[in-house]
Amino acid sequence: MSTVAKSYNERADPVVGYCSEHTVVQSPLQAELQKETLGNAPMSMMLGAPEVLTFGQNFIRSFGGKRVLDVGTYTGASALAWALAVPEDGEVFTFDIDHTNYKKFGVPIISKCEKTFKKIHAIEGSALEELDKLIADGQSGTFDFAFIDADKANYSNYYDRSVTLLRKGGVIFVDNSLWSGSVCNPEKRTDGSTLAIHEMNDKIYKDDRTYSALLNLGDGTHVAFKK
Numbered sequence: 637m638s639t640v641a642k643s644y645n646e647r648a649d650p651v652v653g654y655c656s657e658h659t660v661v662q663s664p665l666q667a668e669l670q671k672e673t674l675g676n677a678p679m680s681m682m683l684g685a686p687e688v689l690t691f692g693q694n695f696i697r698s699f700g701g702k703r704v705l706d707v708g709t710y711t712g713a714s715a716l717a718w719a720l721a722v723p724e725d726g727e728v729f730t731f732d733i734d735h736t737n738y739k740k741f742g743v744p745i746i747s748k749c750e751k752t753f754k755k756i757h758a759i760e761g762s763a764l765e766e767l768d769k770l771i772a773d774g775q776s777g778t779f780d781f782a783f784i785d786a787d788k789a790n791y792s793n794y795y796d797r798s799v800t801l802l803r804k805g806g807v808i809f810v811d812n813s814l815w816s817g818s819v820c821n822p823e824k825r826t827d828g829s830t831l832a833i834h835e836m837n838d839k840i841y842k843d844d845r846t847y848s849a850l851l852n853l854g855d856g857t858h859v860a861f862k863k
């Protein structure tokens with residue numbers, strides 16, 4: 637049995653379950669959005685692992701993070717987590733090529749709490765183009781936290797843009813960094829997403845711009861700290 641699995645996955649082993657039971661803290665809105673996504677949204681396994689979201693919230697709260705990049709919105713679970721963690725004047729920029737699932741499943745639930753909802757700036761379009769627009773707009777060095785969870789082919793590009801947009805001491809979480817364990821098997825690295833994630837893990841490990849650690853948390857979480 638794989639030890640790489642999100643806690644809501646029935647295949648998750650008892651150690652993952654135990655760790656999650658002693659990690660995950662969800663507000664009622666988060667629990668509602670998770671239930672709605674797993675029950676009714678298409679491709680529900682894209683939902684961010686709650687243990688990763690809680691861990692990210694802990695980082696944001698511990699260092700007083702205010703401005704967050706959320707690359708890959710889907711139904712909005714990660715954007716909601718970050719919006720709950722940043723203070724009243726905090727901002728979450730969440731990017732997705734298509735916000736249909738966010739509008740259908742996320743907005744009706746998240747908008748029940750106006751003060752949380754108003755912190756979220758939902759930007760529809762190519763995340764890479766939108767991150768480049770922020771850089772061109774002079775916003776480099778102004779973000780505290782980035783969560784990368786969109787198309788795997790662009791992971792390395794999202795990481796580079798996030799390093800640029802983060803301030804010194806800012807933190808990046810790269811989700812799905814173990815890709816169900818497939819990155820560990822050289823024979824499986826012929827698949828496009830597996831190869832892209834493996835190459836990005838190598839790149840982060842060797843990157844002089846950050847300190848980092850690859851964790852077996854959720855589907856793998858590569859954590860990088862900007863020097």
Ligand SMILES: C[S@@+](CC[C@H](N)C(=O)[O-])C[C@H]1O[C@@H](n2cnc3c(N)ncnc32)[C@H](O)[C@@H]1O
Nearest residue numbers: 682683684708710713714732733763785786787
């Ligand atoms: C794994 S889901 C994100 C899950 C979400 N972060 C959460 O915690 O539930 C990945 C999302 O990336 C989006 N995506 C794929 N390619 C993209 C691109 N080129 N630019 C922006 N978003 C993209 C997909 O539409 C999808 O909604």
